[in-house]
Amino acid sequence: MTQVRHARRYPGVTDGCAGCRRPNVDYQRLPASKEASIHIAMIRLMLRFLAWAFLSLSVLSNILKERDPFSWSQLLPLPQLLDIVGHKRRKRAKSQTMLFNSIEFLVFFAIVFTIYYFPPLQNLQVPILIIASFIFYSWSAPALLLILLLSIIINATVSFQVARISDKKQRLFWALSGVVLNVLILSLFKYAGLLTNFVADVFNIARTEGSLAYLFLKLPLPLGISFYTFEGISLIVDVLTQKDKSETDSNAYVSPNFTQHLLNTSFFISFFPNLLSGPILKSKTFYPQIAPKYFQDIPGNFIFRSLVVGYFLKMVIADNLKDYTFWISFPYYQGFGPITNLTLLFGYSIQIFADFAGYSLIAIGFAAALGYKIPDNFDFPYISRSLSEFWRRWHISLSTWLRDYLYFPLGGNRKGKIRTYVNLMTVMTLGGLWHGAAWSYAVWGIYHGFGLAVERFFGFDKSKNKSQEPNQAKTKPIWQQLLFDSLSVLGIFSFVSLGWLLFKLPRFEEAVDFAVTLVRNYKIRPGWSQIIPTLIFSIPVVIYHIPHFPTWKNMMKQESTKNGQKVWSLYQDLALGIMLAMIFLNSGSSKQFIYFQF
Amino acid sequence: MFAKFQLRSILRPVLIFLFLMSFYQVLVSGGVLPASDGASLIQNNIVKAQRYVYEDDSDLKMVIVGSSLAANLNVKQIGEGVKSIALGGGSSKTGLEIIKRSKSKPPIVLVEMNDTIVRQIDADLIDSLYHPIFYWMRQYLPMMREEYRPISVFINSLKSRSQQNQKMMTREELDSLEGRNLTPELTQKAIKNTVEINSKPLSEKDIKSMKQEADGIKNQIAELKKNTGAKVVLFDIPLESRVNATLRLKQVRELTKKLFPPDRFEWLPPPKEREWRTNDGIHLIRSDARDFAEYLRDNTILNLRLKN
Numbered sequence: 001m002t003q004v005r006h007a008r009r010y011p012g013v014t015d016g017c018a019g020c021r022r023p024n025v026d027y028q029r030l031p032a033s034k035e036a037s038i039h040i041a042m043i044r045l046m047l048r049f050l051a052w053a054f055l056s057l058s059v060l061s062n063i064l065k066e067r068d069p070f071s072w073s074q075l076l077p078l079p080q081l082l083d084i085v086g087h088k089r090r091k092r093a094k095s096q097t098m099l100f101n102s103i104e105f106l107v108f109f110a111i112v113f114t115i116y117y118f119p120p121l122q123n124l125q126v127p128i129l130i131i132a133s134f135i136f137y138s139w140s141a142p143a144l145l146l147i148l149l150l151s152i153i154i155n156a157t158v159s160f161q162v163a164r165i166s167d168k169k170q171r172l173f174w175a176l177s178g179v180v181l182n183v184l185i186l187s188l189f190k191y192a193g194l195l196t197n198f199v200a201d202v203f204n205i206a207r208t209e210g211s212l213a214y215l216f217l218k219l220p221l222p223l224g225i226s227f228y229t230f231e232g233i234s235l236i237v238d239v240l241t242q243k244d245k246s247e248t249d250s251n252a253y254v255s256p257n258f259t260q261h262l263l264n265t266s267f268f269i270s271f272f273p274n275l276l277s278g279p280i281l282k283s284k285t286f287y288p289q290i291a292p293k294y295f296q297d298i299p300g301n302f303i304f305r306s307l308v309v310g311y312f313l314k315m316v317i318a319d320n321l322k323d324y325t326f327w328i329s330f331p332y333y334q335g336f337g338p339i340t341n342l343t344l345l346f347g348y349s350i351q352i353f354a355d356f357a358g359y360s361l362i363a364i365g366f367a368a369a370l371g372y373k374i375p376d377n378f379d380f381p382y383i384s385r386s387l388s389e390f391w392r393r394w395h396i397s398l399s400t401w402l403r404d405y406l407y408f409p410l411g412g413n414r415k416g417k418i419r420t421y422v423n424l425m426t427v428m429t430l431g432g433l434w435h436g437a438a439w440s441y442a443v444w445g446i447y448h449g450f451g452l453a454v455e456r457f458f459g460f461d462k463s464k465n466k467s468q469e470p471n472q473a474k475t476k477p478i479w480q481q482l483l484f485d486s487l488s489v490l491g492i493f494s495f496v497s498l499g500w501l502l503f504k505l506p507r508f509e510e511a512v513d514f515a516v517t518l519v520r521n522y523k524i525r526p527g528w529s530q531i532i533p534t535l536i537f538s539i540p541v542v543i544y545h546i547p548h549f550p551t552w553k554n555m556m557k558q559e560s561t562k563n564g565q566k567v568w569s570l571y572q573d574l575a576l577g578i579m580l581a582m583i584f585l586n587s588g589s590s591k592q593f594i595y596f597q598f
Numbered sequence: 599m600f601a602k603f604q605l606r607s608i609l610r611p612v613l614i615f616l617f618l619m620s621f622y623q624v625l626v627s628g629g630v631l632p633a634s635d636g637a638s639l640i641q642n643n644i645v646k647a648q649r650y651v652y653e654d655d656s657d658l659k660m661v662i663v664g665s666s667l668a669a670n671l672n673v674k675q676i677g678e679g680v681k682s683i684a685l686g687g688g689s690s691k692t693g694l695e696i697i698k699r700s701k702s703k704p705p706i707v708l709v710e711m712n713d714t715i716v717r718q719i720d721a722d723l724i725d726s727l728y729h730p731i732f733y734w735m736r737q738y739l740p741m742m743r744e745e746y747r748p749i750s751v752f753i754n755s756l757k758s759r760s761q762q763n764q765k766m767m768t769r770e771e772l773d774s775l776e777g778r779n780l781t782p783e784l785t786q787k788a789i790k791n792t793v794e795i796n797s798k799p800l801s802e803k804d805i806k807s808m809k810q811e812a813d814g815i816k817n818q819i820a821e822l823k824k825n826t827g828a829k830v831v832l833f834d835i836p837l838e839s840r841v842n843a844t845l846r847l848k849q850v851r852e853l854t855k856k857l858f859p860p861d862r863f864e865w866l867p868p869p870k871e872r873e874w875r876t877n878d879g880i881h882l883i884r885s886d887a888r889d890f891a892e893y894l895r896d897n898t899i900l901n902l903r904l905k906n
């Protein structure tokens with residue numbers, strides 16, 4: 001049935017994969033003339049893009065006239081553009097981004113959804129989603145769309161070349177150039193300010209208006225740049241790896257037609273459900289899914305559950321908790337005692353999880369509604385009994401990205417103990433810096449890297465490996481196991497929560513002052529008006545985690561009956577109904593997602 | 599595929615949701631659930647604003663707009679028919695904007711000036727208050743209002759059990775409450791910080807920004823007077839003497855008087871000279887806030903009416 005429908009939609013294309021309905025194109029080596037024409041088409045396209053970008057910049061620069069007449073910035077229109085998309089945009093982007101929890105987004109999605117599944121337009125599903133994604137992205141800052149487009153063109157061109165070139169050295173050169181370009185773009189927009197401040201401080205360079213340092217400091221931070229840049233790198237590396245393995249001309253992700261590949265890459269990088277805050281997609285899991293989608297295949301139950309839990313975590317838990325965890329910002333925490341401050345810090349830990357896991361679940365739900373499966377980003381991280389387990393459960397798409405594209409290429413744990421520790425520290429430090437352009441993020445990464453190294457040194461990571469769960473349950477009495485696991489979970493949660501302090505107080509002196517305040521304010525009584533609401537809003541997250549606690553799971557397995565499953569299903573539906581009601585009745589006031597800043 | 603199986607699995611949670619919503623609406627409409635003042639600062643702001651927008655205004659005599667300095671005052675101590683839309687972390691401008699866009703038109707509006715006039719309108723709050731869909735929903739479904747958030751109602755019920763009525767407390771009892779959250783050392787440290795911050799003179803940028811924001815307030819006042827005939831009275835909340843004497847605040851007061859000259863704008867005369875006690879140099883402690891509320895009671899509604 002599927003094949004018949006497919007054949008009707010794609011005459012001339014054989015269906016080699018009935019399950020995923022992916023057209024199996026016959027990849028033949030293209031003749032030299034065809035190859036040359038592709039090169040010309042690519043160059044033309046890039047020239048057109050550059051001309052268009054330059055024209056846009058020039059027009060914008062002419063609109064702006066308030067500049068020092070002798071400033072070097074007159075030579076280029078870039079500083080003027082940055083003035084309008086820079087600082088002002090940072091503020092605007094926050095308030096005007098089309099957020100998942102806004103009416104604008106729901107209307108936008110309803111329109112896109114209707115057009116997307118409208119039968120006469122079914123062959124245009126990918127272009128429809130690309131246009132929708134561009135509209136979604138440019139909603140707050142249209143000028144920043146240029147950077148997204150630049151990223152798409154670079155990654156499409158490089159991956160296309162890597163897939164086509166048969167010479168290994170040349171292929172590696174293209175791939176390396178692509179990765180370097182991606183890193184350069186990310187560094188320019190994300191880290192130029194940090195490095196400029198550092199260099200300017202060390203060499204005493206002025207940061208006056210019109211200077212190069214000033215320009216770097218005013219660069220805007222495009223939303224989602226950390227996410228889509230990593231996706232671009234994943235595409236190039238995946239294509240290179242596949243090519244190196246097979247050494248054939250065919251490639252699973254790269255169409256022989258550049259226009260088609262550009263279209264697919266545009267879709268992959270700009271796919272709006274995960275564009276702003278992930279999960280970070282990997283080309284090897286996303287490209288094979290690009291195929292026509294049908295309304296009747298939508299997993300309604302899965303979407304409903306993802307959206308309800310996602311919106312509940314974001315709007316009810318995170319948005320309410322932020323009204324209380326606000327008090328551990330500088331200098332407010334100085335007025336509270338140690339119990340209040342610690343409760344608020346643990347509350348912040350819950351908030352950051354609810355905010356990001358909520359966003360990820362919503363993204364997964366909307367992607368599923370469009371027929372795409374994007375990877376889970378969280379696997380109940382706060383039940384982790386070791387730090388390595390935490391990193392297998394927290395921001396999975398980033399940690400697996402770092403593992404696959406950084407830790408393994410660096411040698412992973414295959415090159416001796418010392419090298420393993422160095423690799424861990426390197427990966428975690430860079431992972432920390434990925435979160436933001438501040439040294440405190442690097443320190444946060446080092447903190448986790450150090451924790452992982454210590455854990456590895458003492459072998460704690462192995463003793464709590466997931467695969468050993470059933471054996472452990474058998475060898476130890478259940479109460480002992482439960483106690484041991486609970487203490488481990490509490491320890492890891494405390495370690496991770498202390499780390500989040502650097503997210504809340506990114507200036508070291510403030511973080512240190514917070515620690516000092518814990519001791520200094522011992523006389524101050526607990527602030528119940530902060531503690532009670534923080535606990536109330538944290539409890540649902542604790543309950544959310546409990547059924548996935550390994551010891552609990554083992555106990556439940558032993559006692560599971562058919563009747564028990566029915567009761568469990570009823571509990572789940574009851575919880576969903578309550579969560580849905582709470583979304584309407586008890587949503588908080590914030591609209592911003594914490595991870596947007598990254 | 600989607601149709602039967604998927605819908606059936608969604609049906610049960612949706613029915614539970616509908617039941618809970620209907621039940622809650624009945625509880626709210628039936629007056630079974632007490633309204634809360636909000637469990638957090640932000641919620642408290644929203645509750646105040648929504649109450650002003652939706653509640654009956656037949657007895658309204660006076661409205662206070664301002665920042666957390668004025669939000670510290672208990673309006674019940676000022677008198678009947680007095681409402682406050684002074685917002686913690688907010689500004690007088692937001693309050694004036696709410697009055698302008700609401701049906702309730704008070705005869706007297708007290709506008710806190712101090713140095714918070716540079717703060718801008720809270721656009722997020724205004725947008726959420728007057729969002730066409732949510733405005734309508736809150737109008738006809740009171741359970742959607744901030745004051746009926748289930749968790750806030752629950753927290754408030756816990757609070758009301760543990761707290762005595764502060765109106766009936768003596769000064770000493772009220773002062774003893776301050777010590778629960780703050781030590782004298784912390785208060786002194788906070789005051790020292792405030793003095794330090796305010797010892798720097800106003801920059802050109804500050805002056806420019808103050809003038810701009812003052813123009814905005816002047817427009818709002820003019821519009822209010824024109825449309826409703828309300829009497830608008832400006833006032834300053836007293837501060838700690840050390841903070842009051844700082845260079846920046848002296849400059850702010852002088853500039854404010856220039857921008858809002860007493861011959862064109864009505865100013866409430868300052869209370870008698872005395873030492874005002876604060877938590878951090880600017881926020882009055884409970885007993886002194888009560889004193890100032892009583893001063894407002896004695897010098898606003900009655901006096902202003904007599905003048906009329």
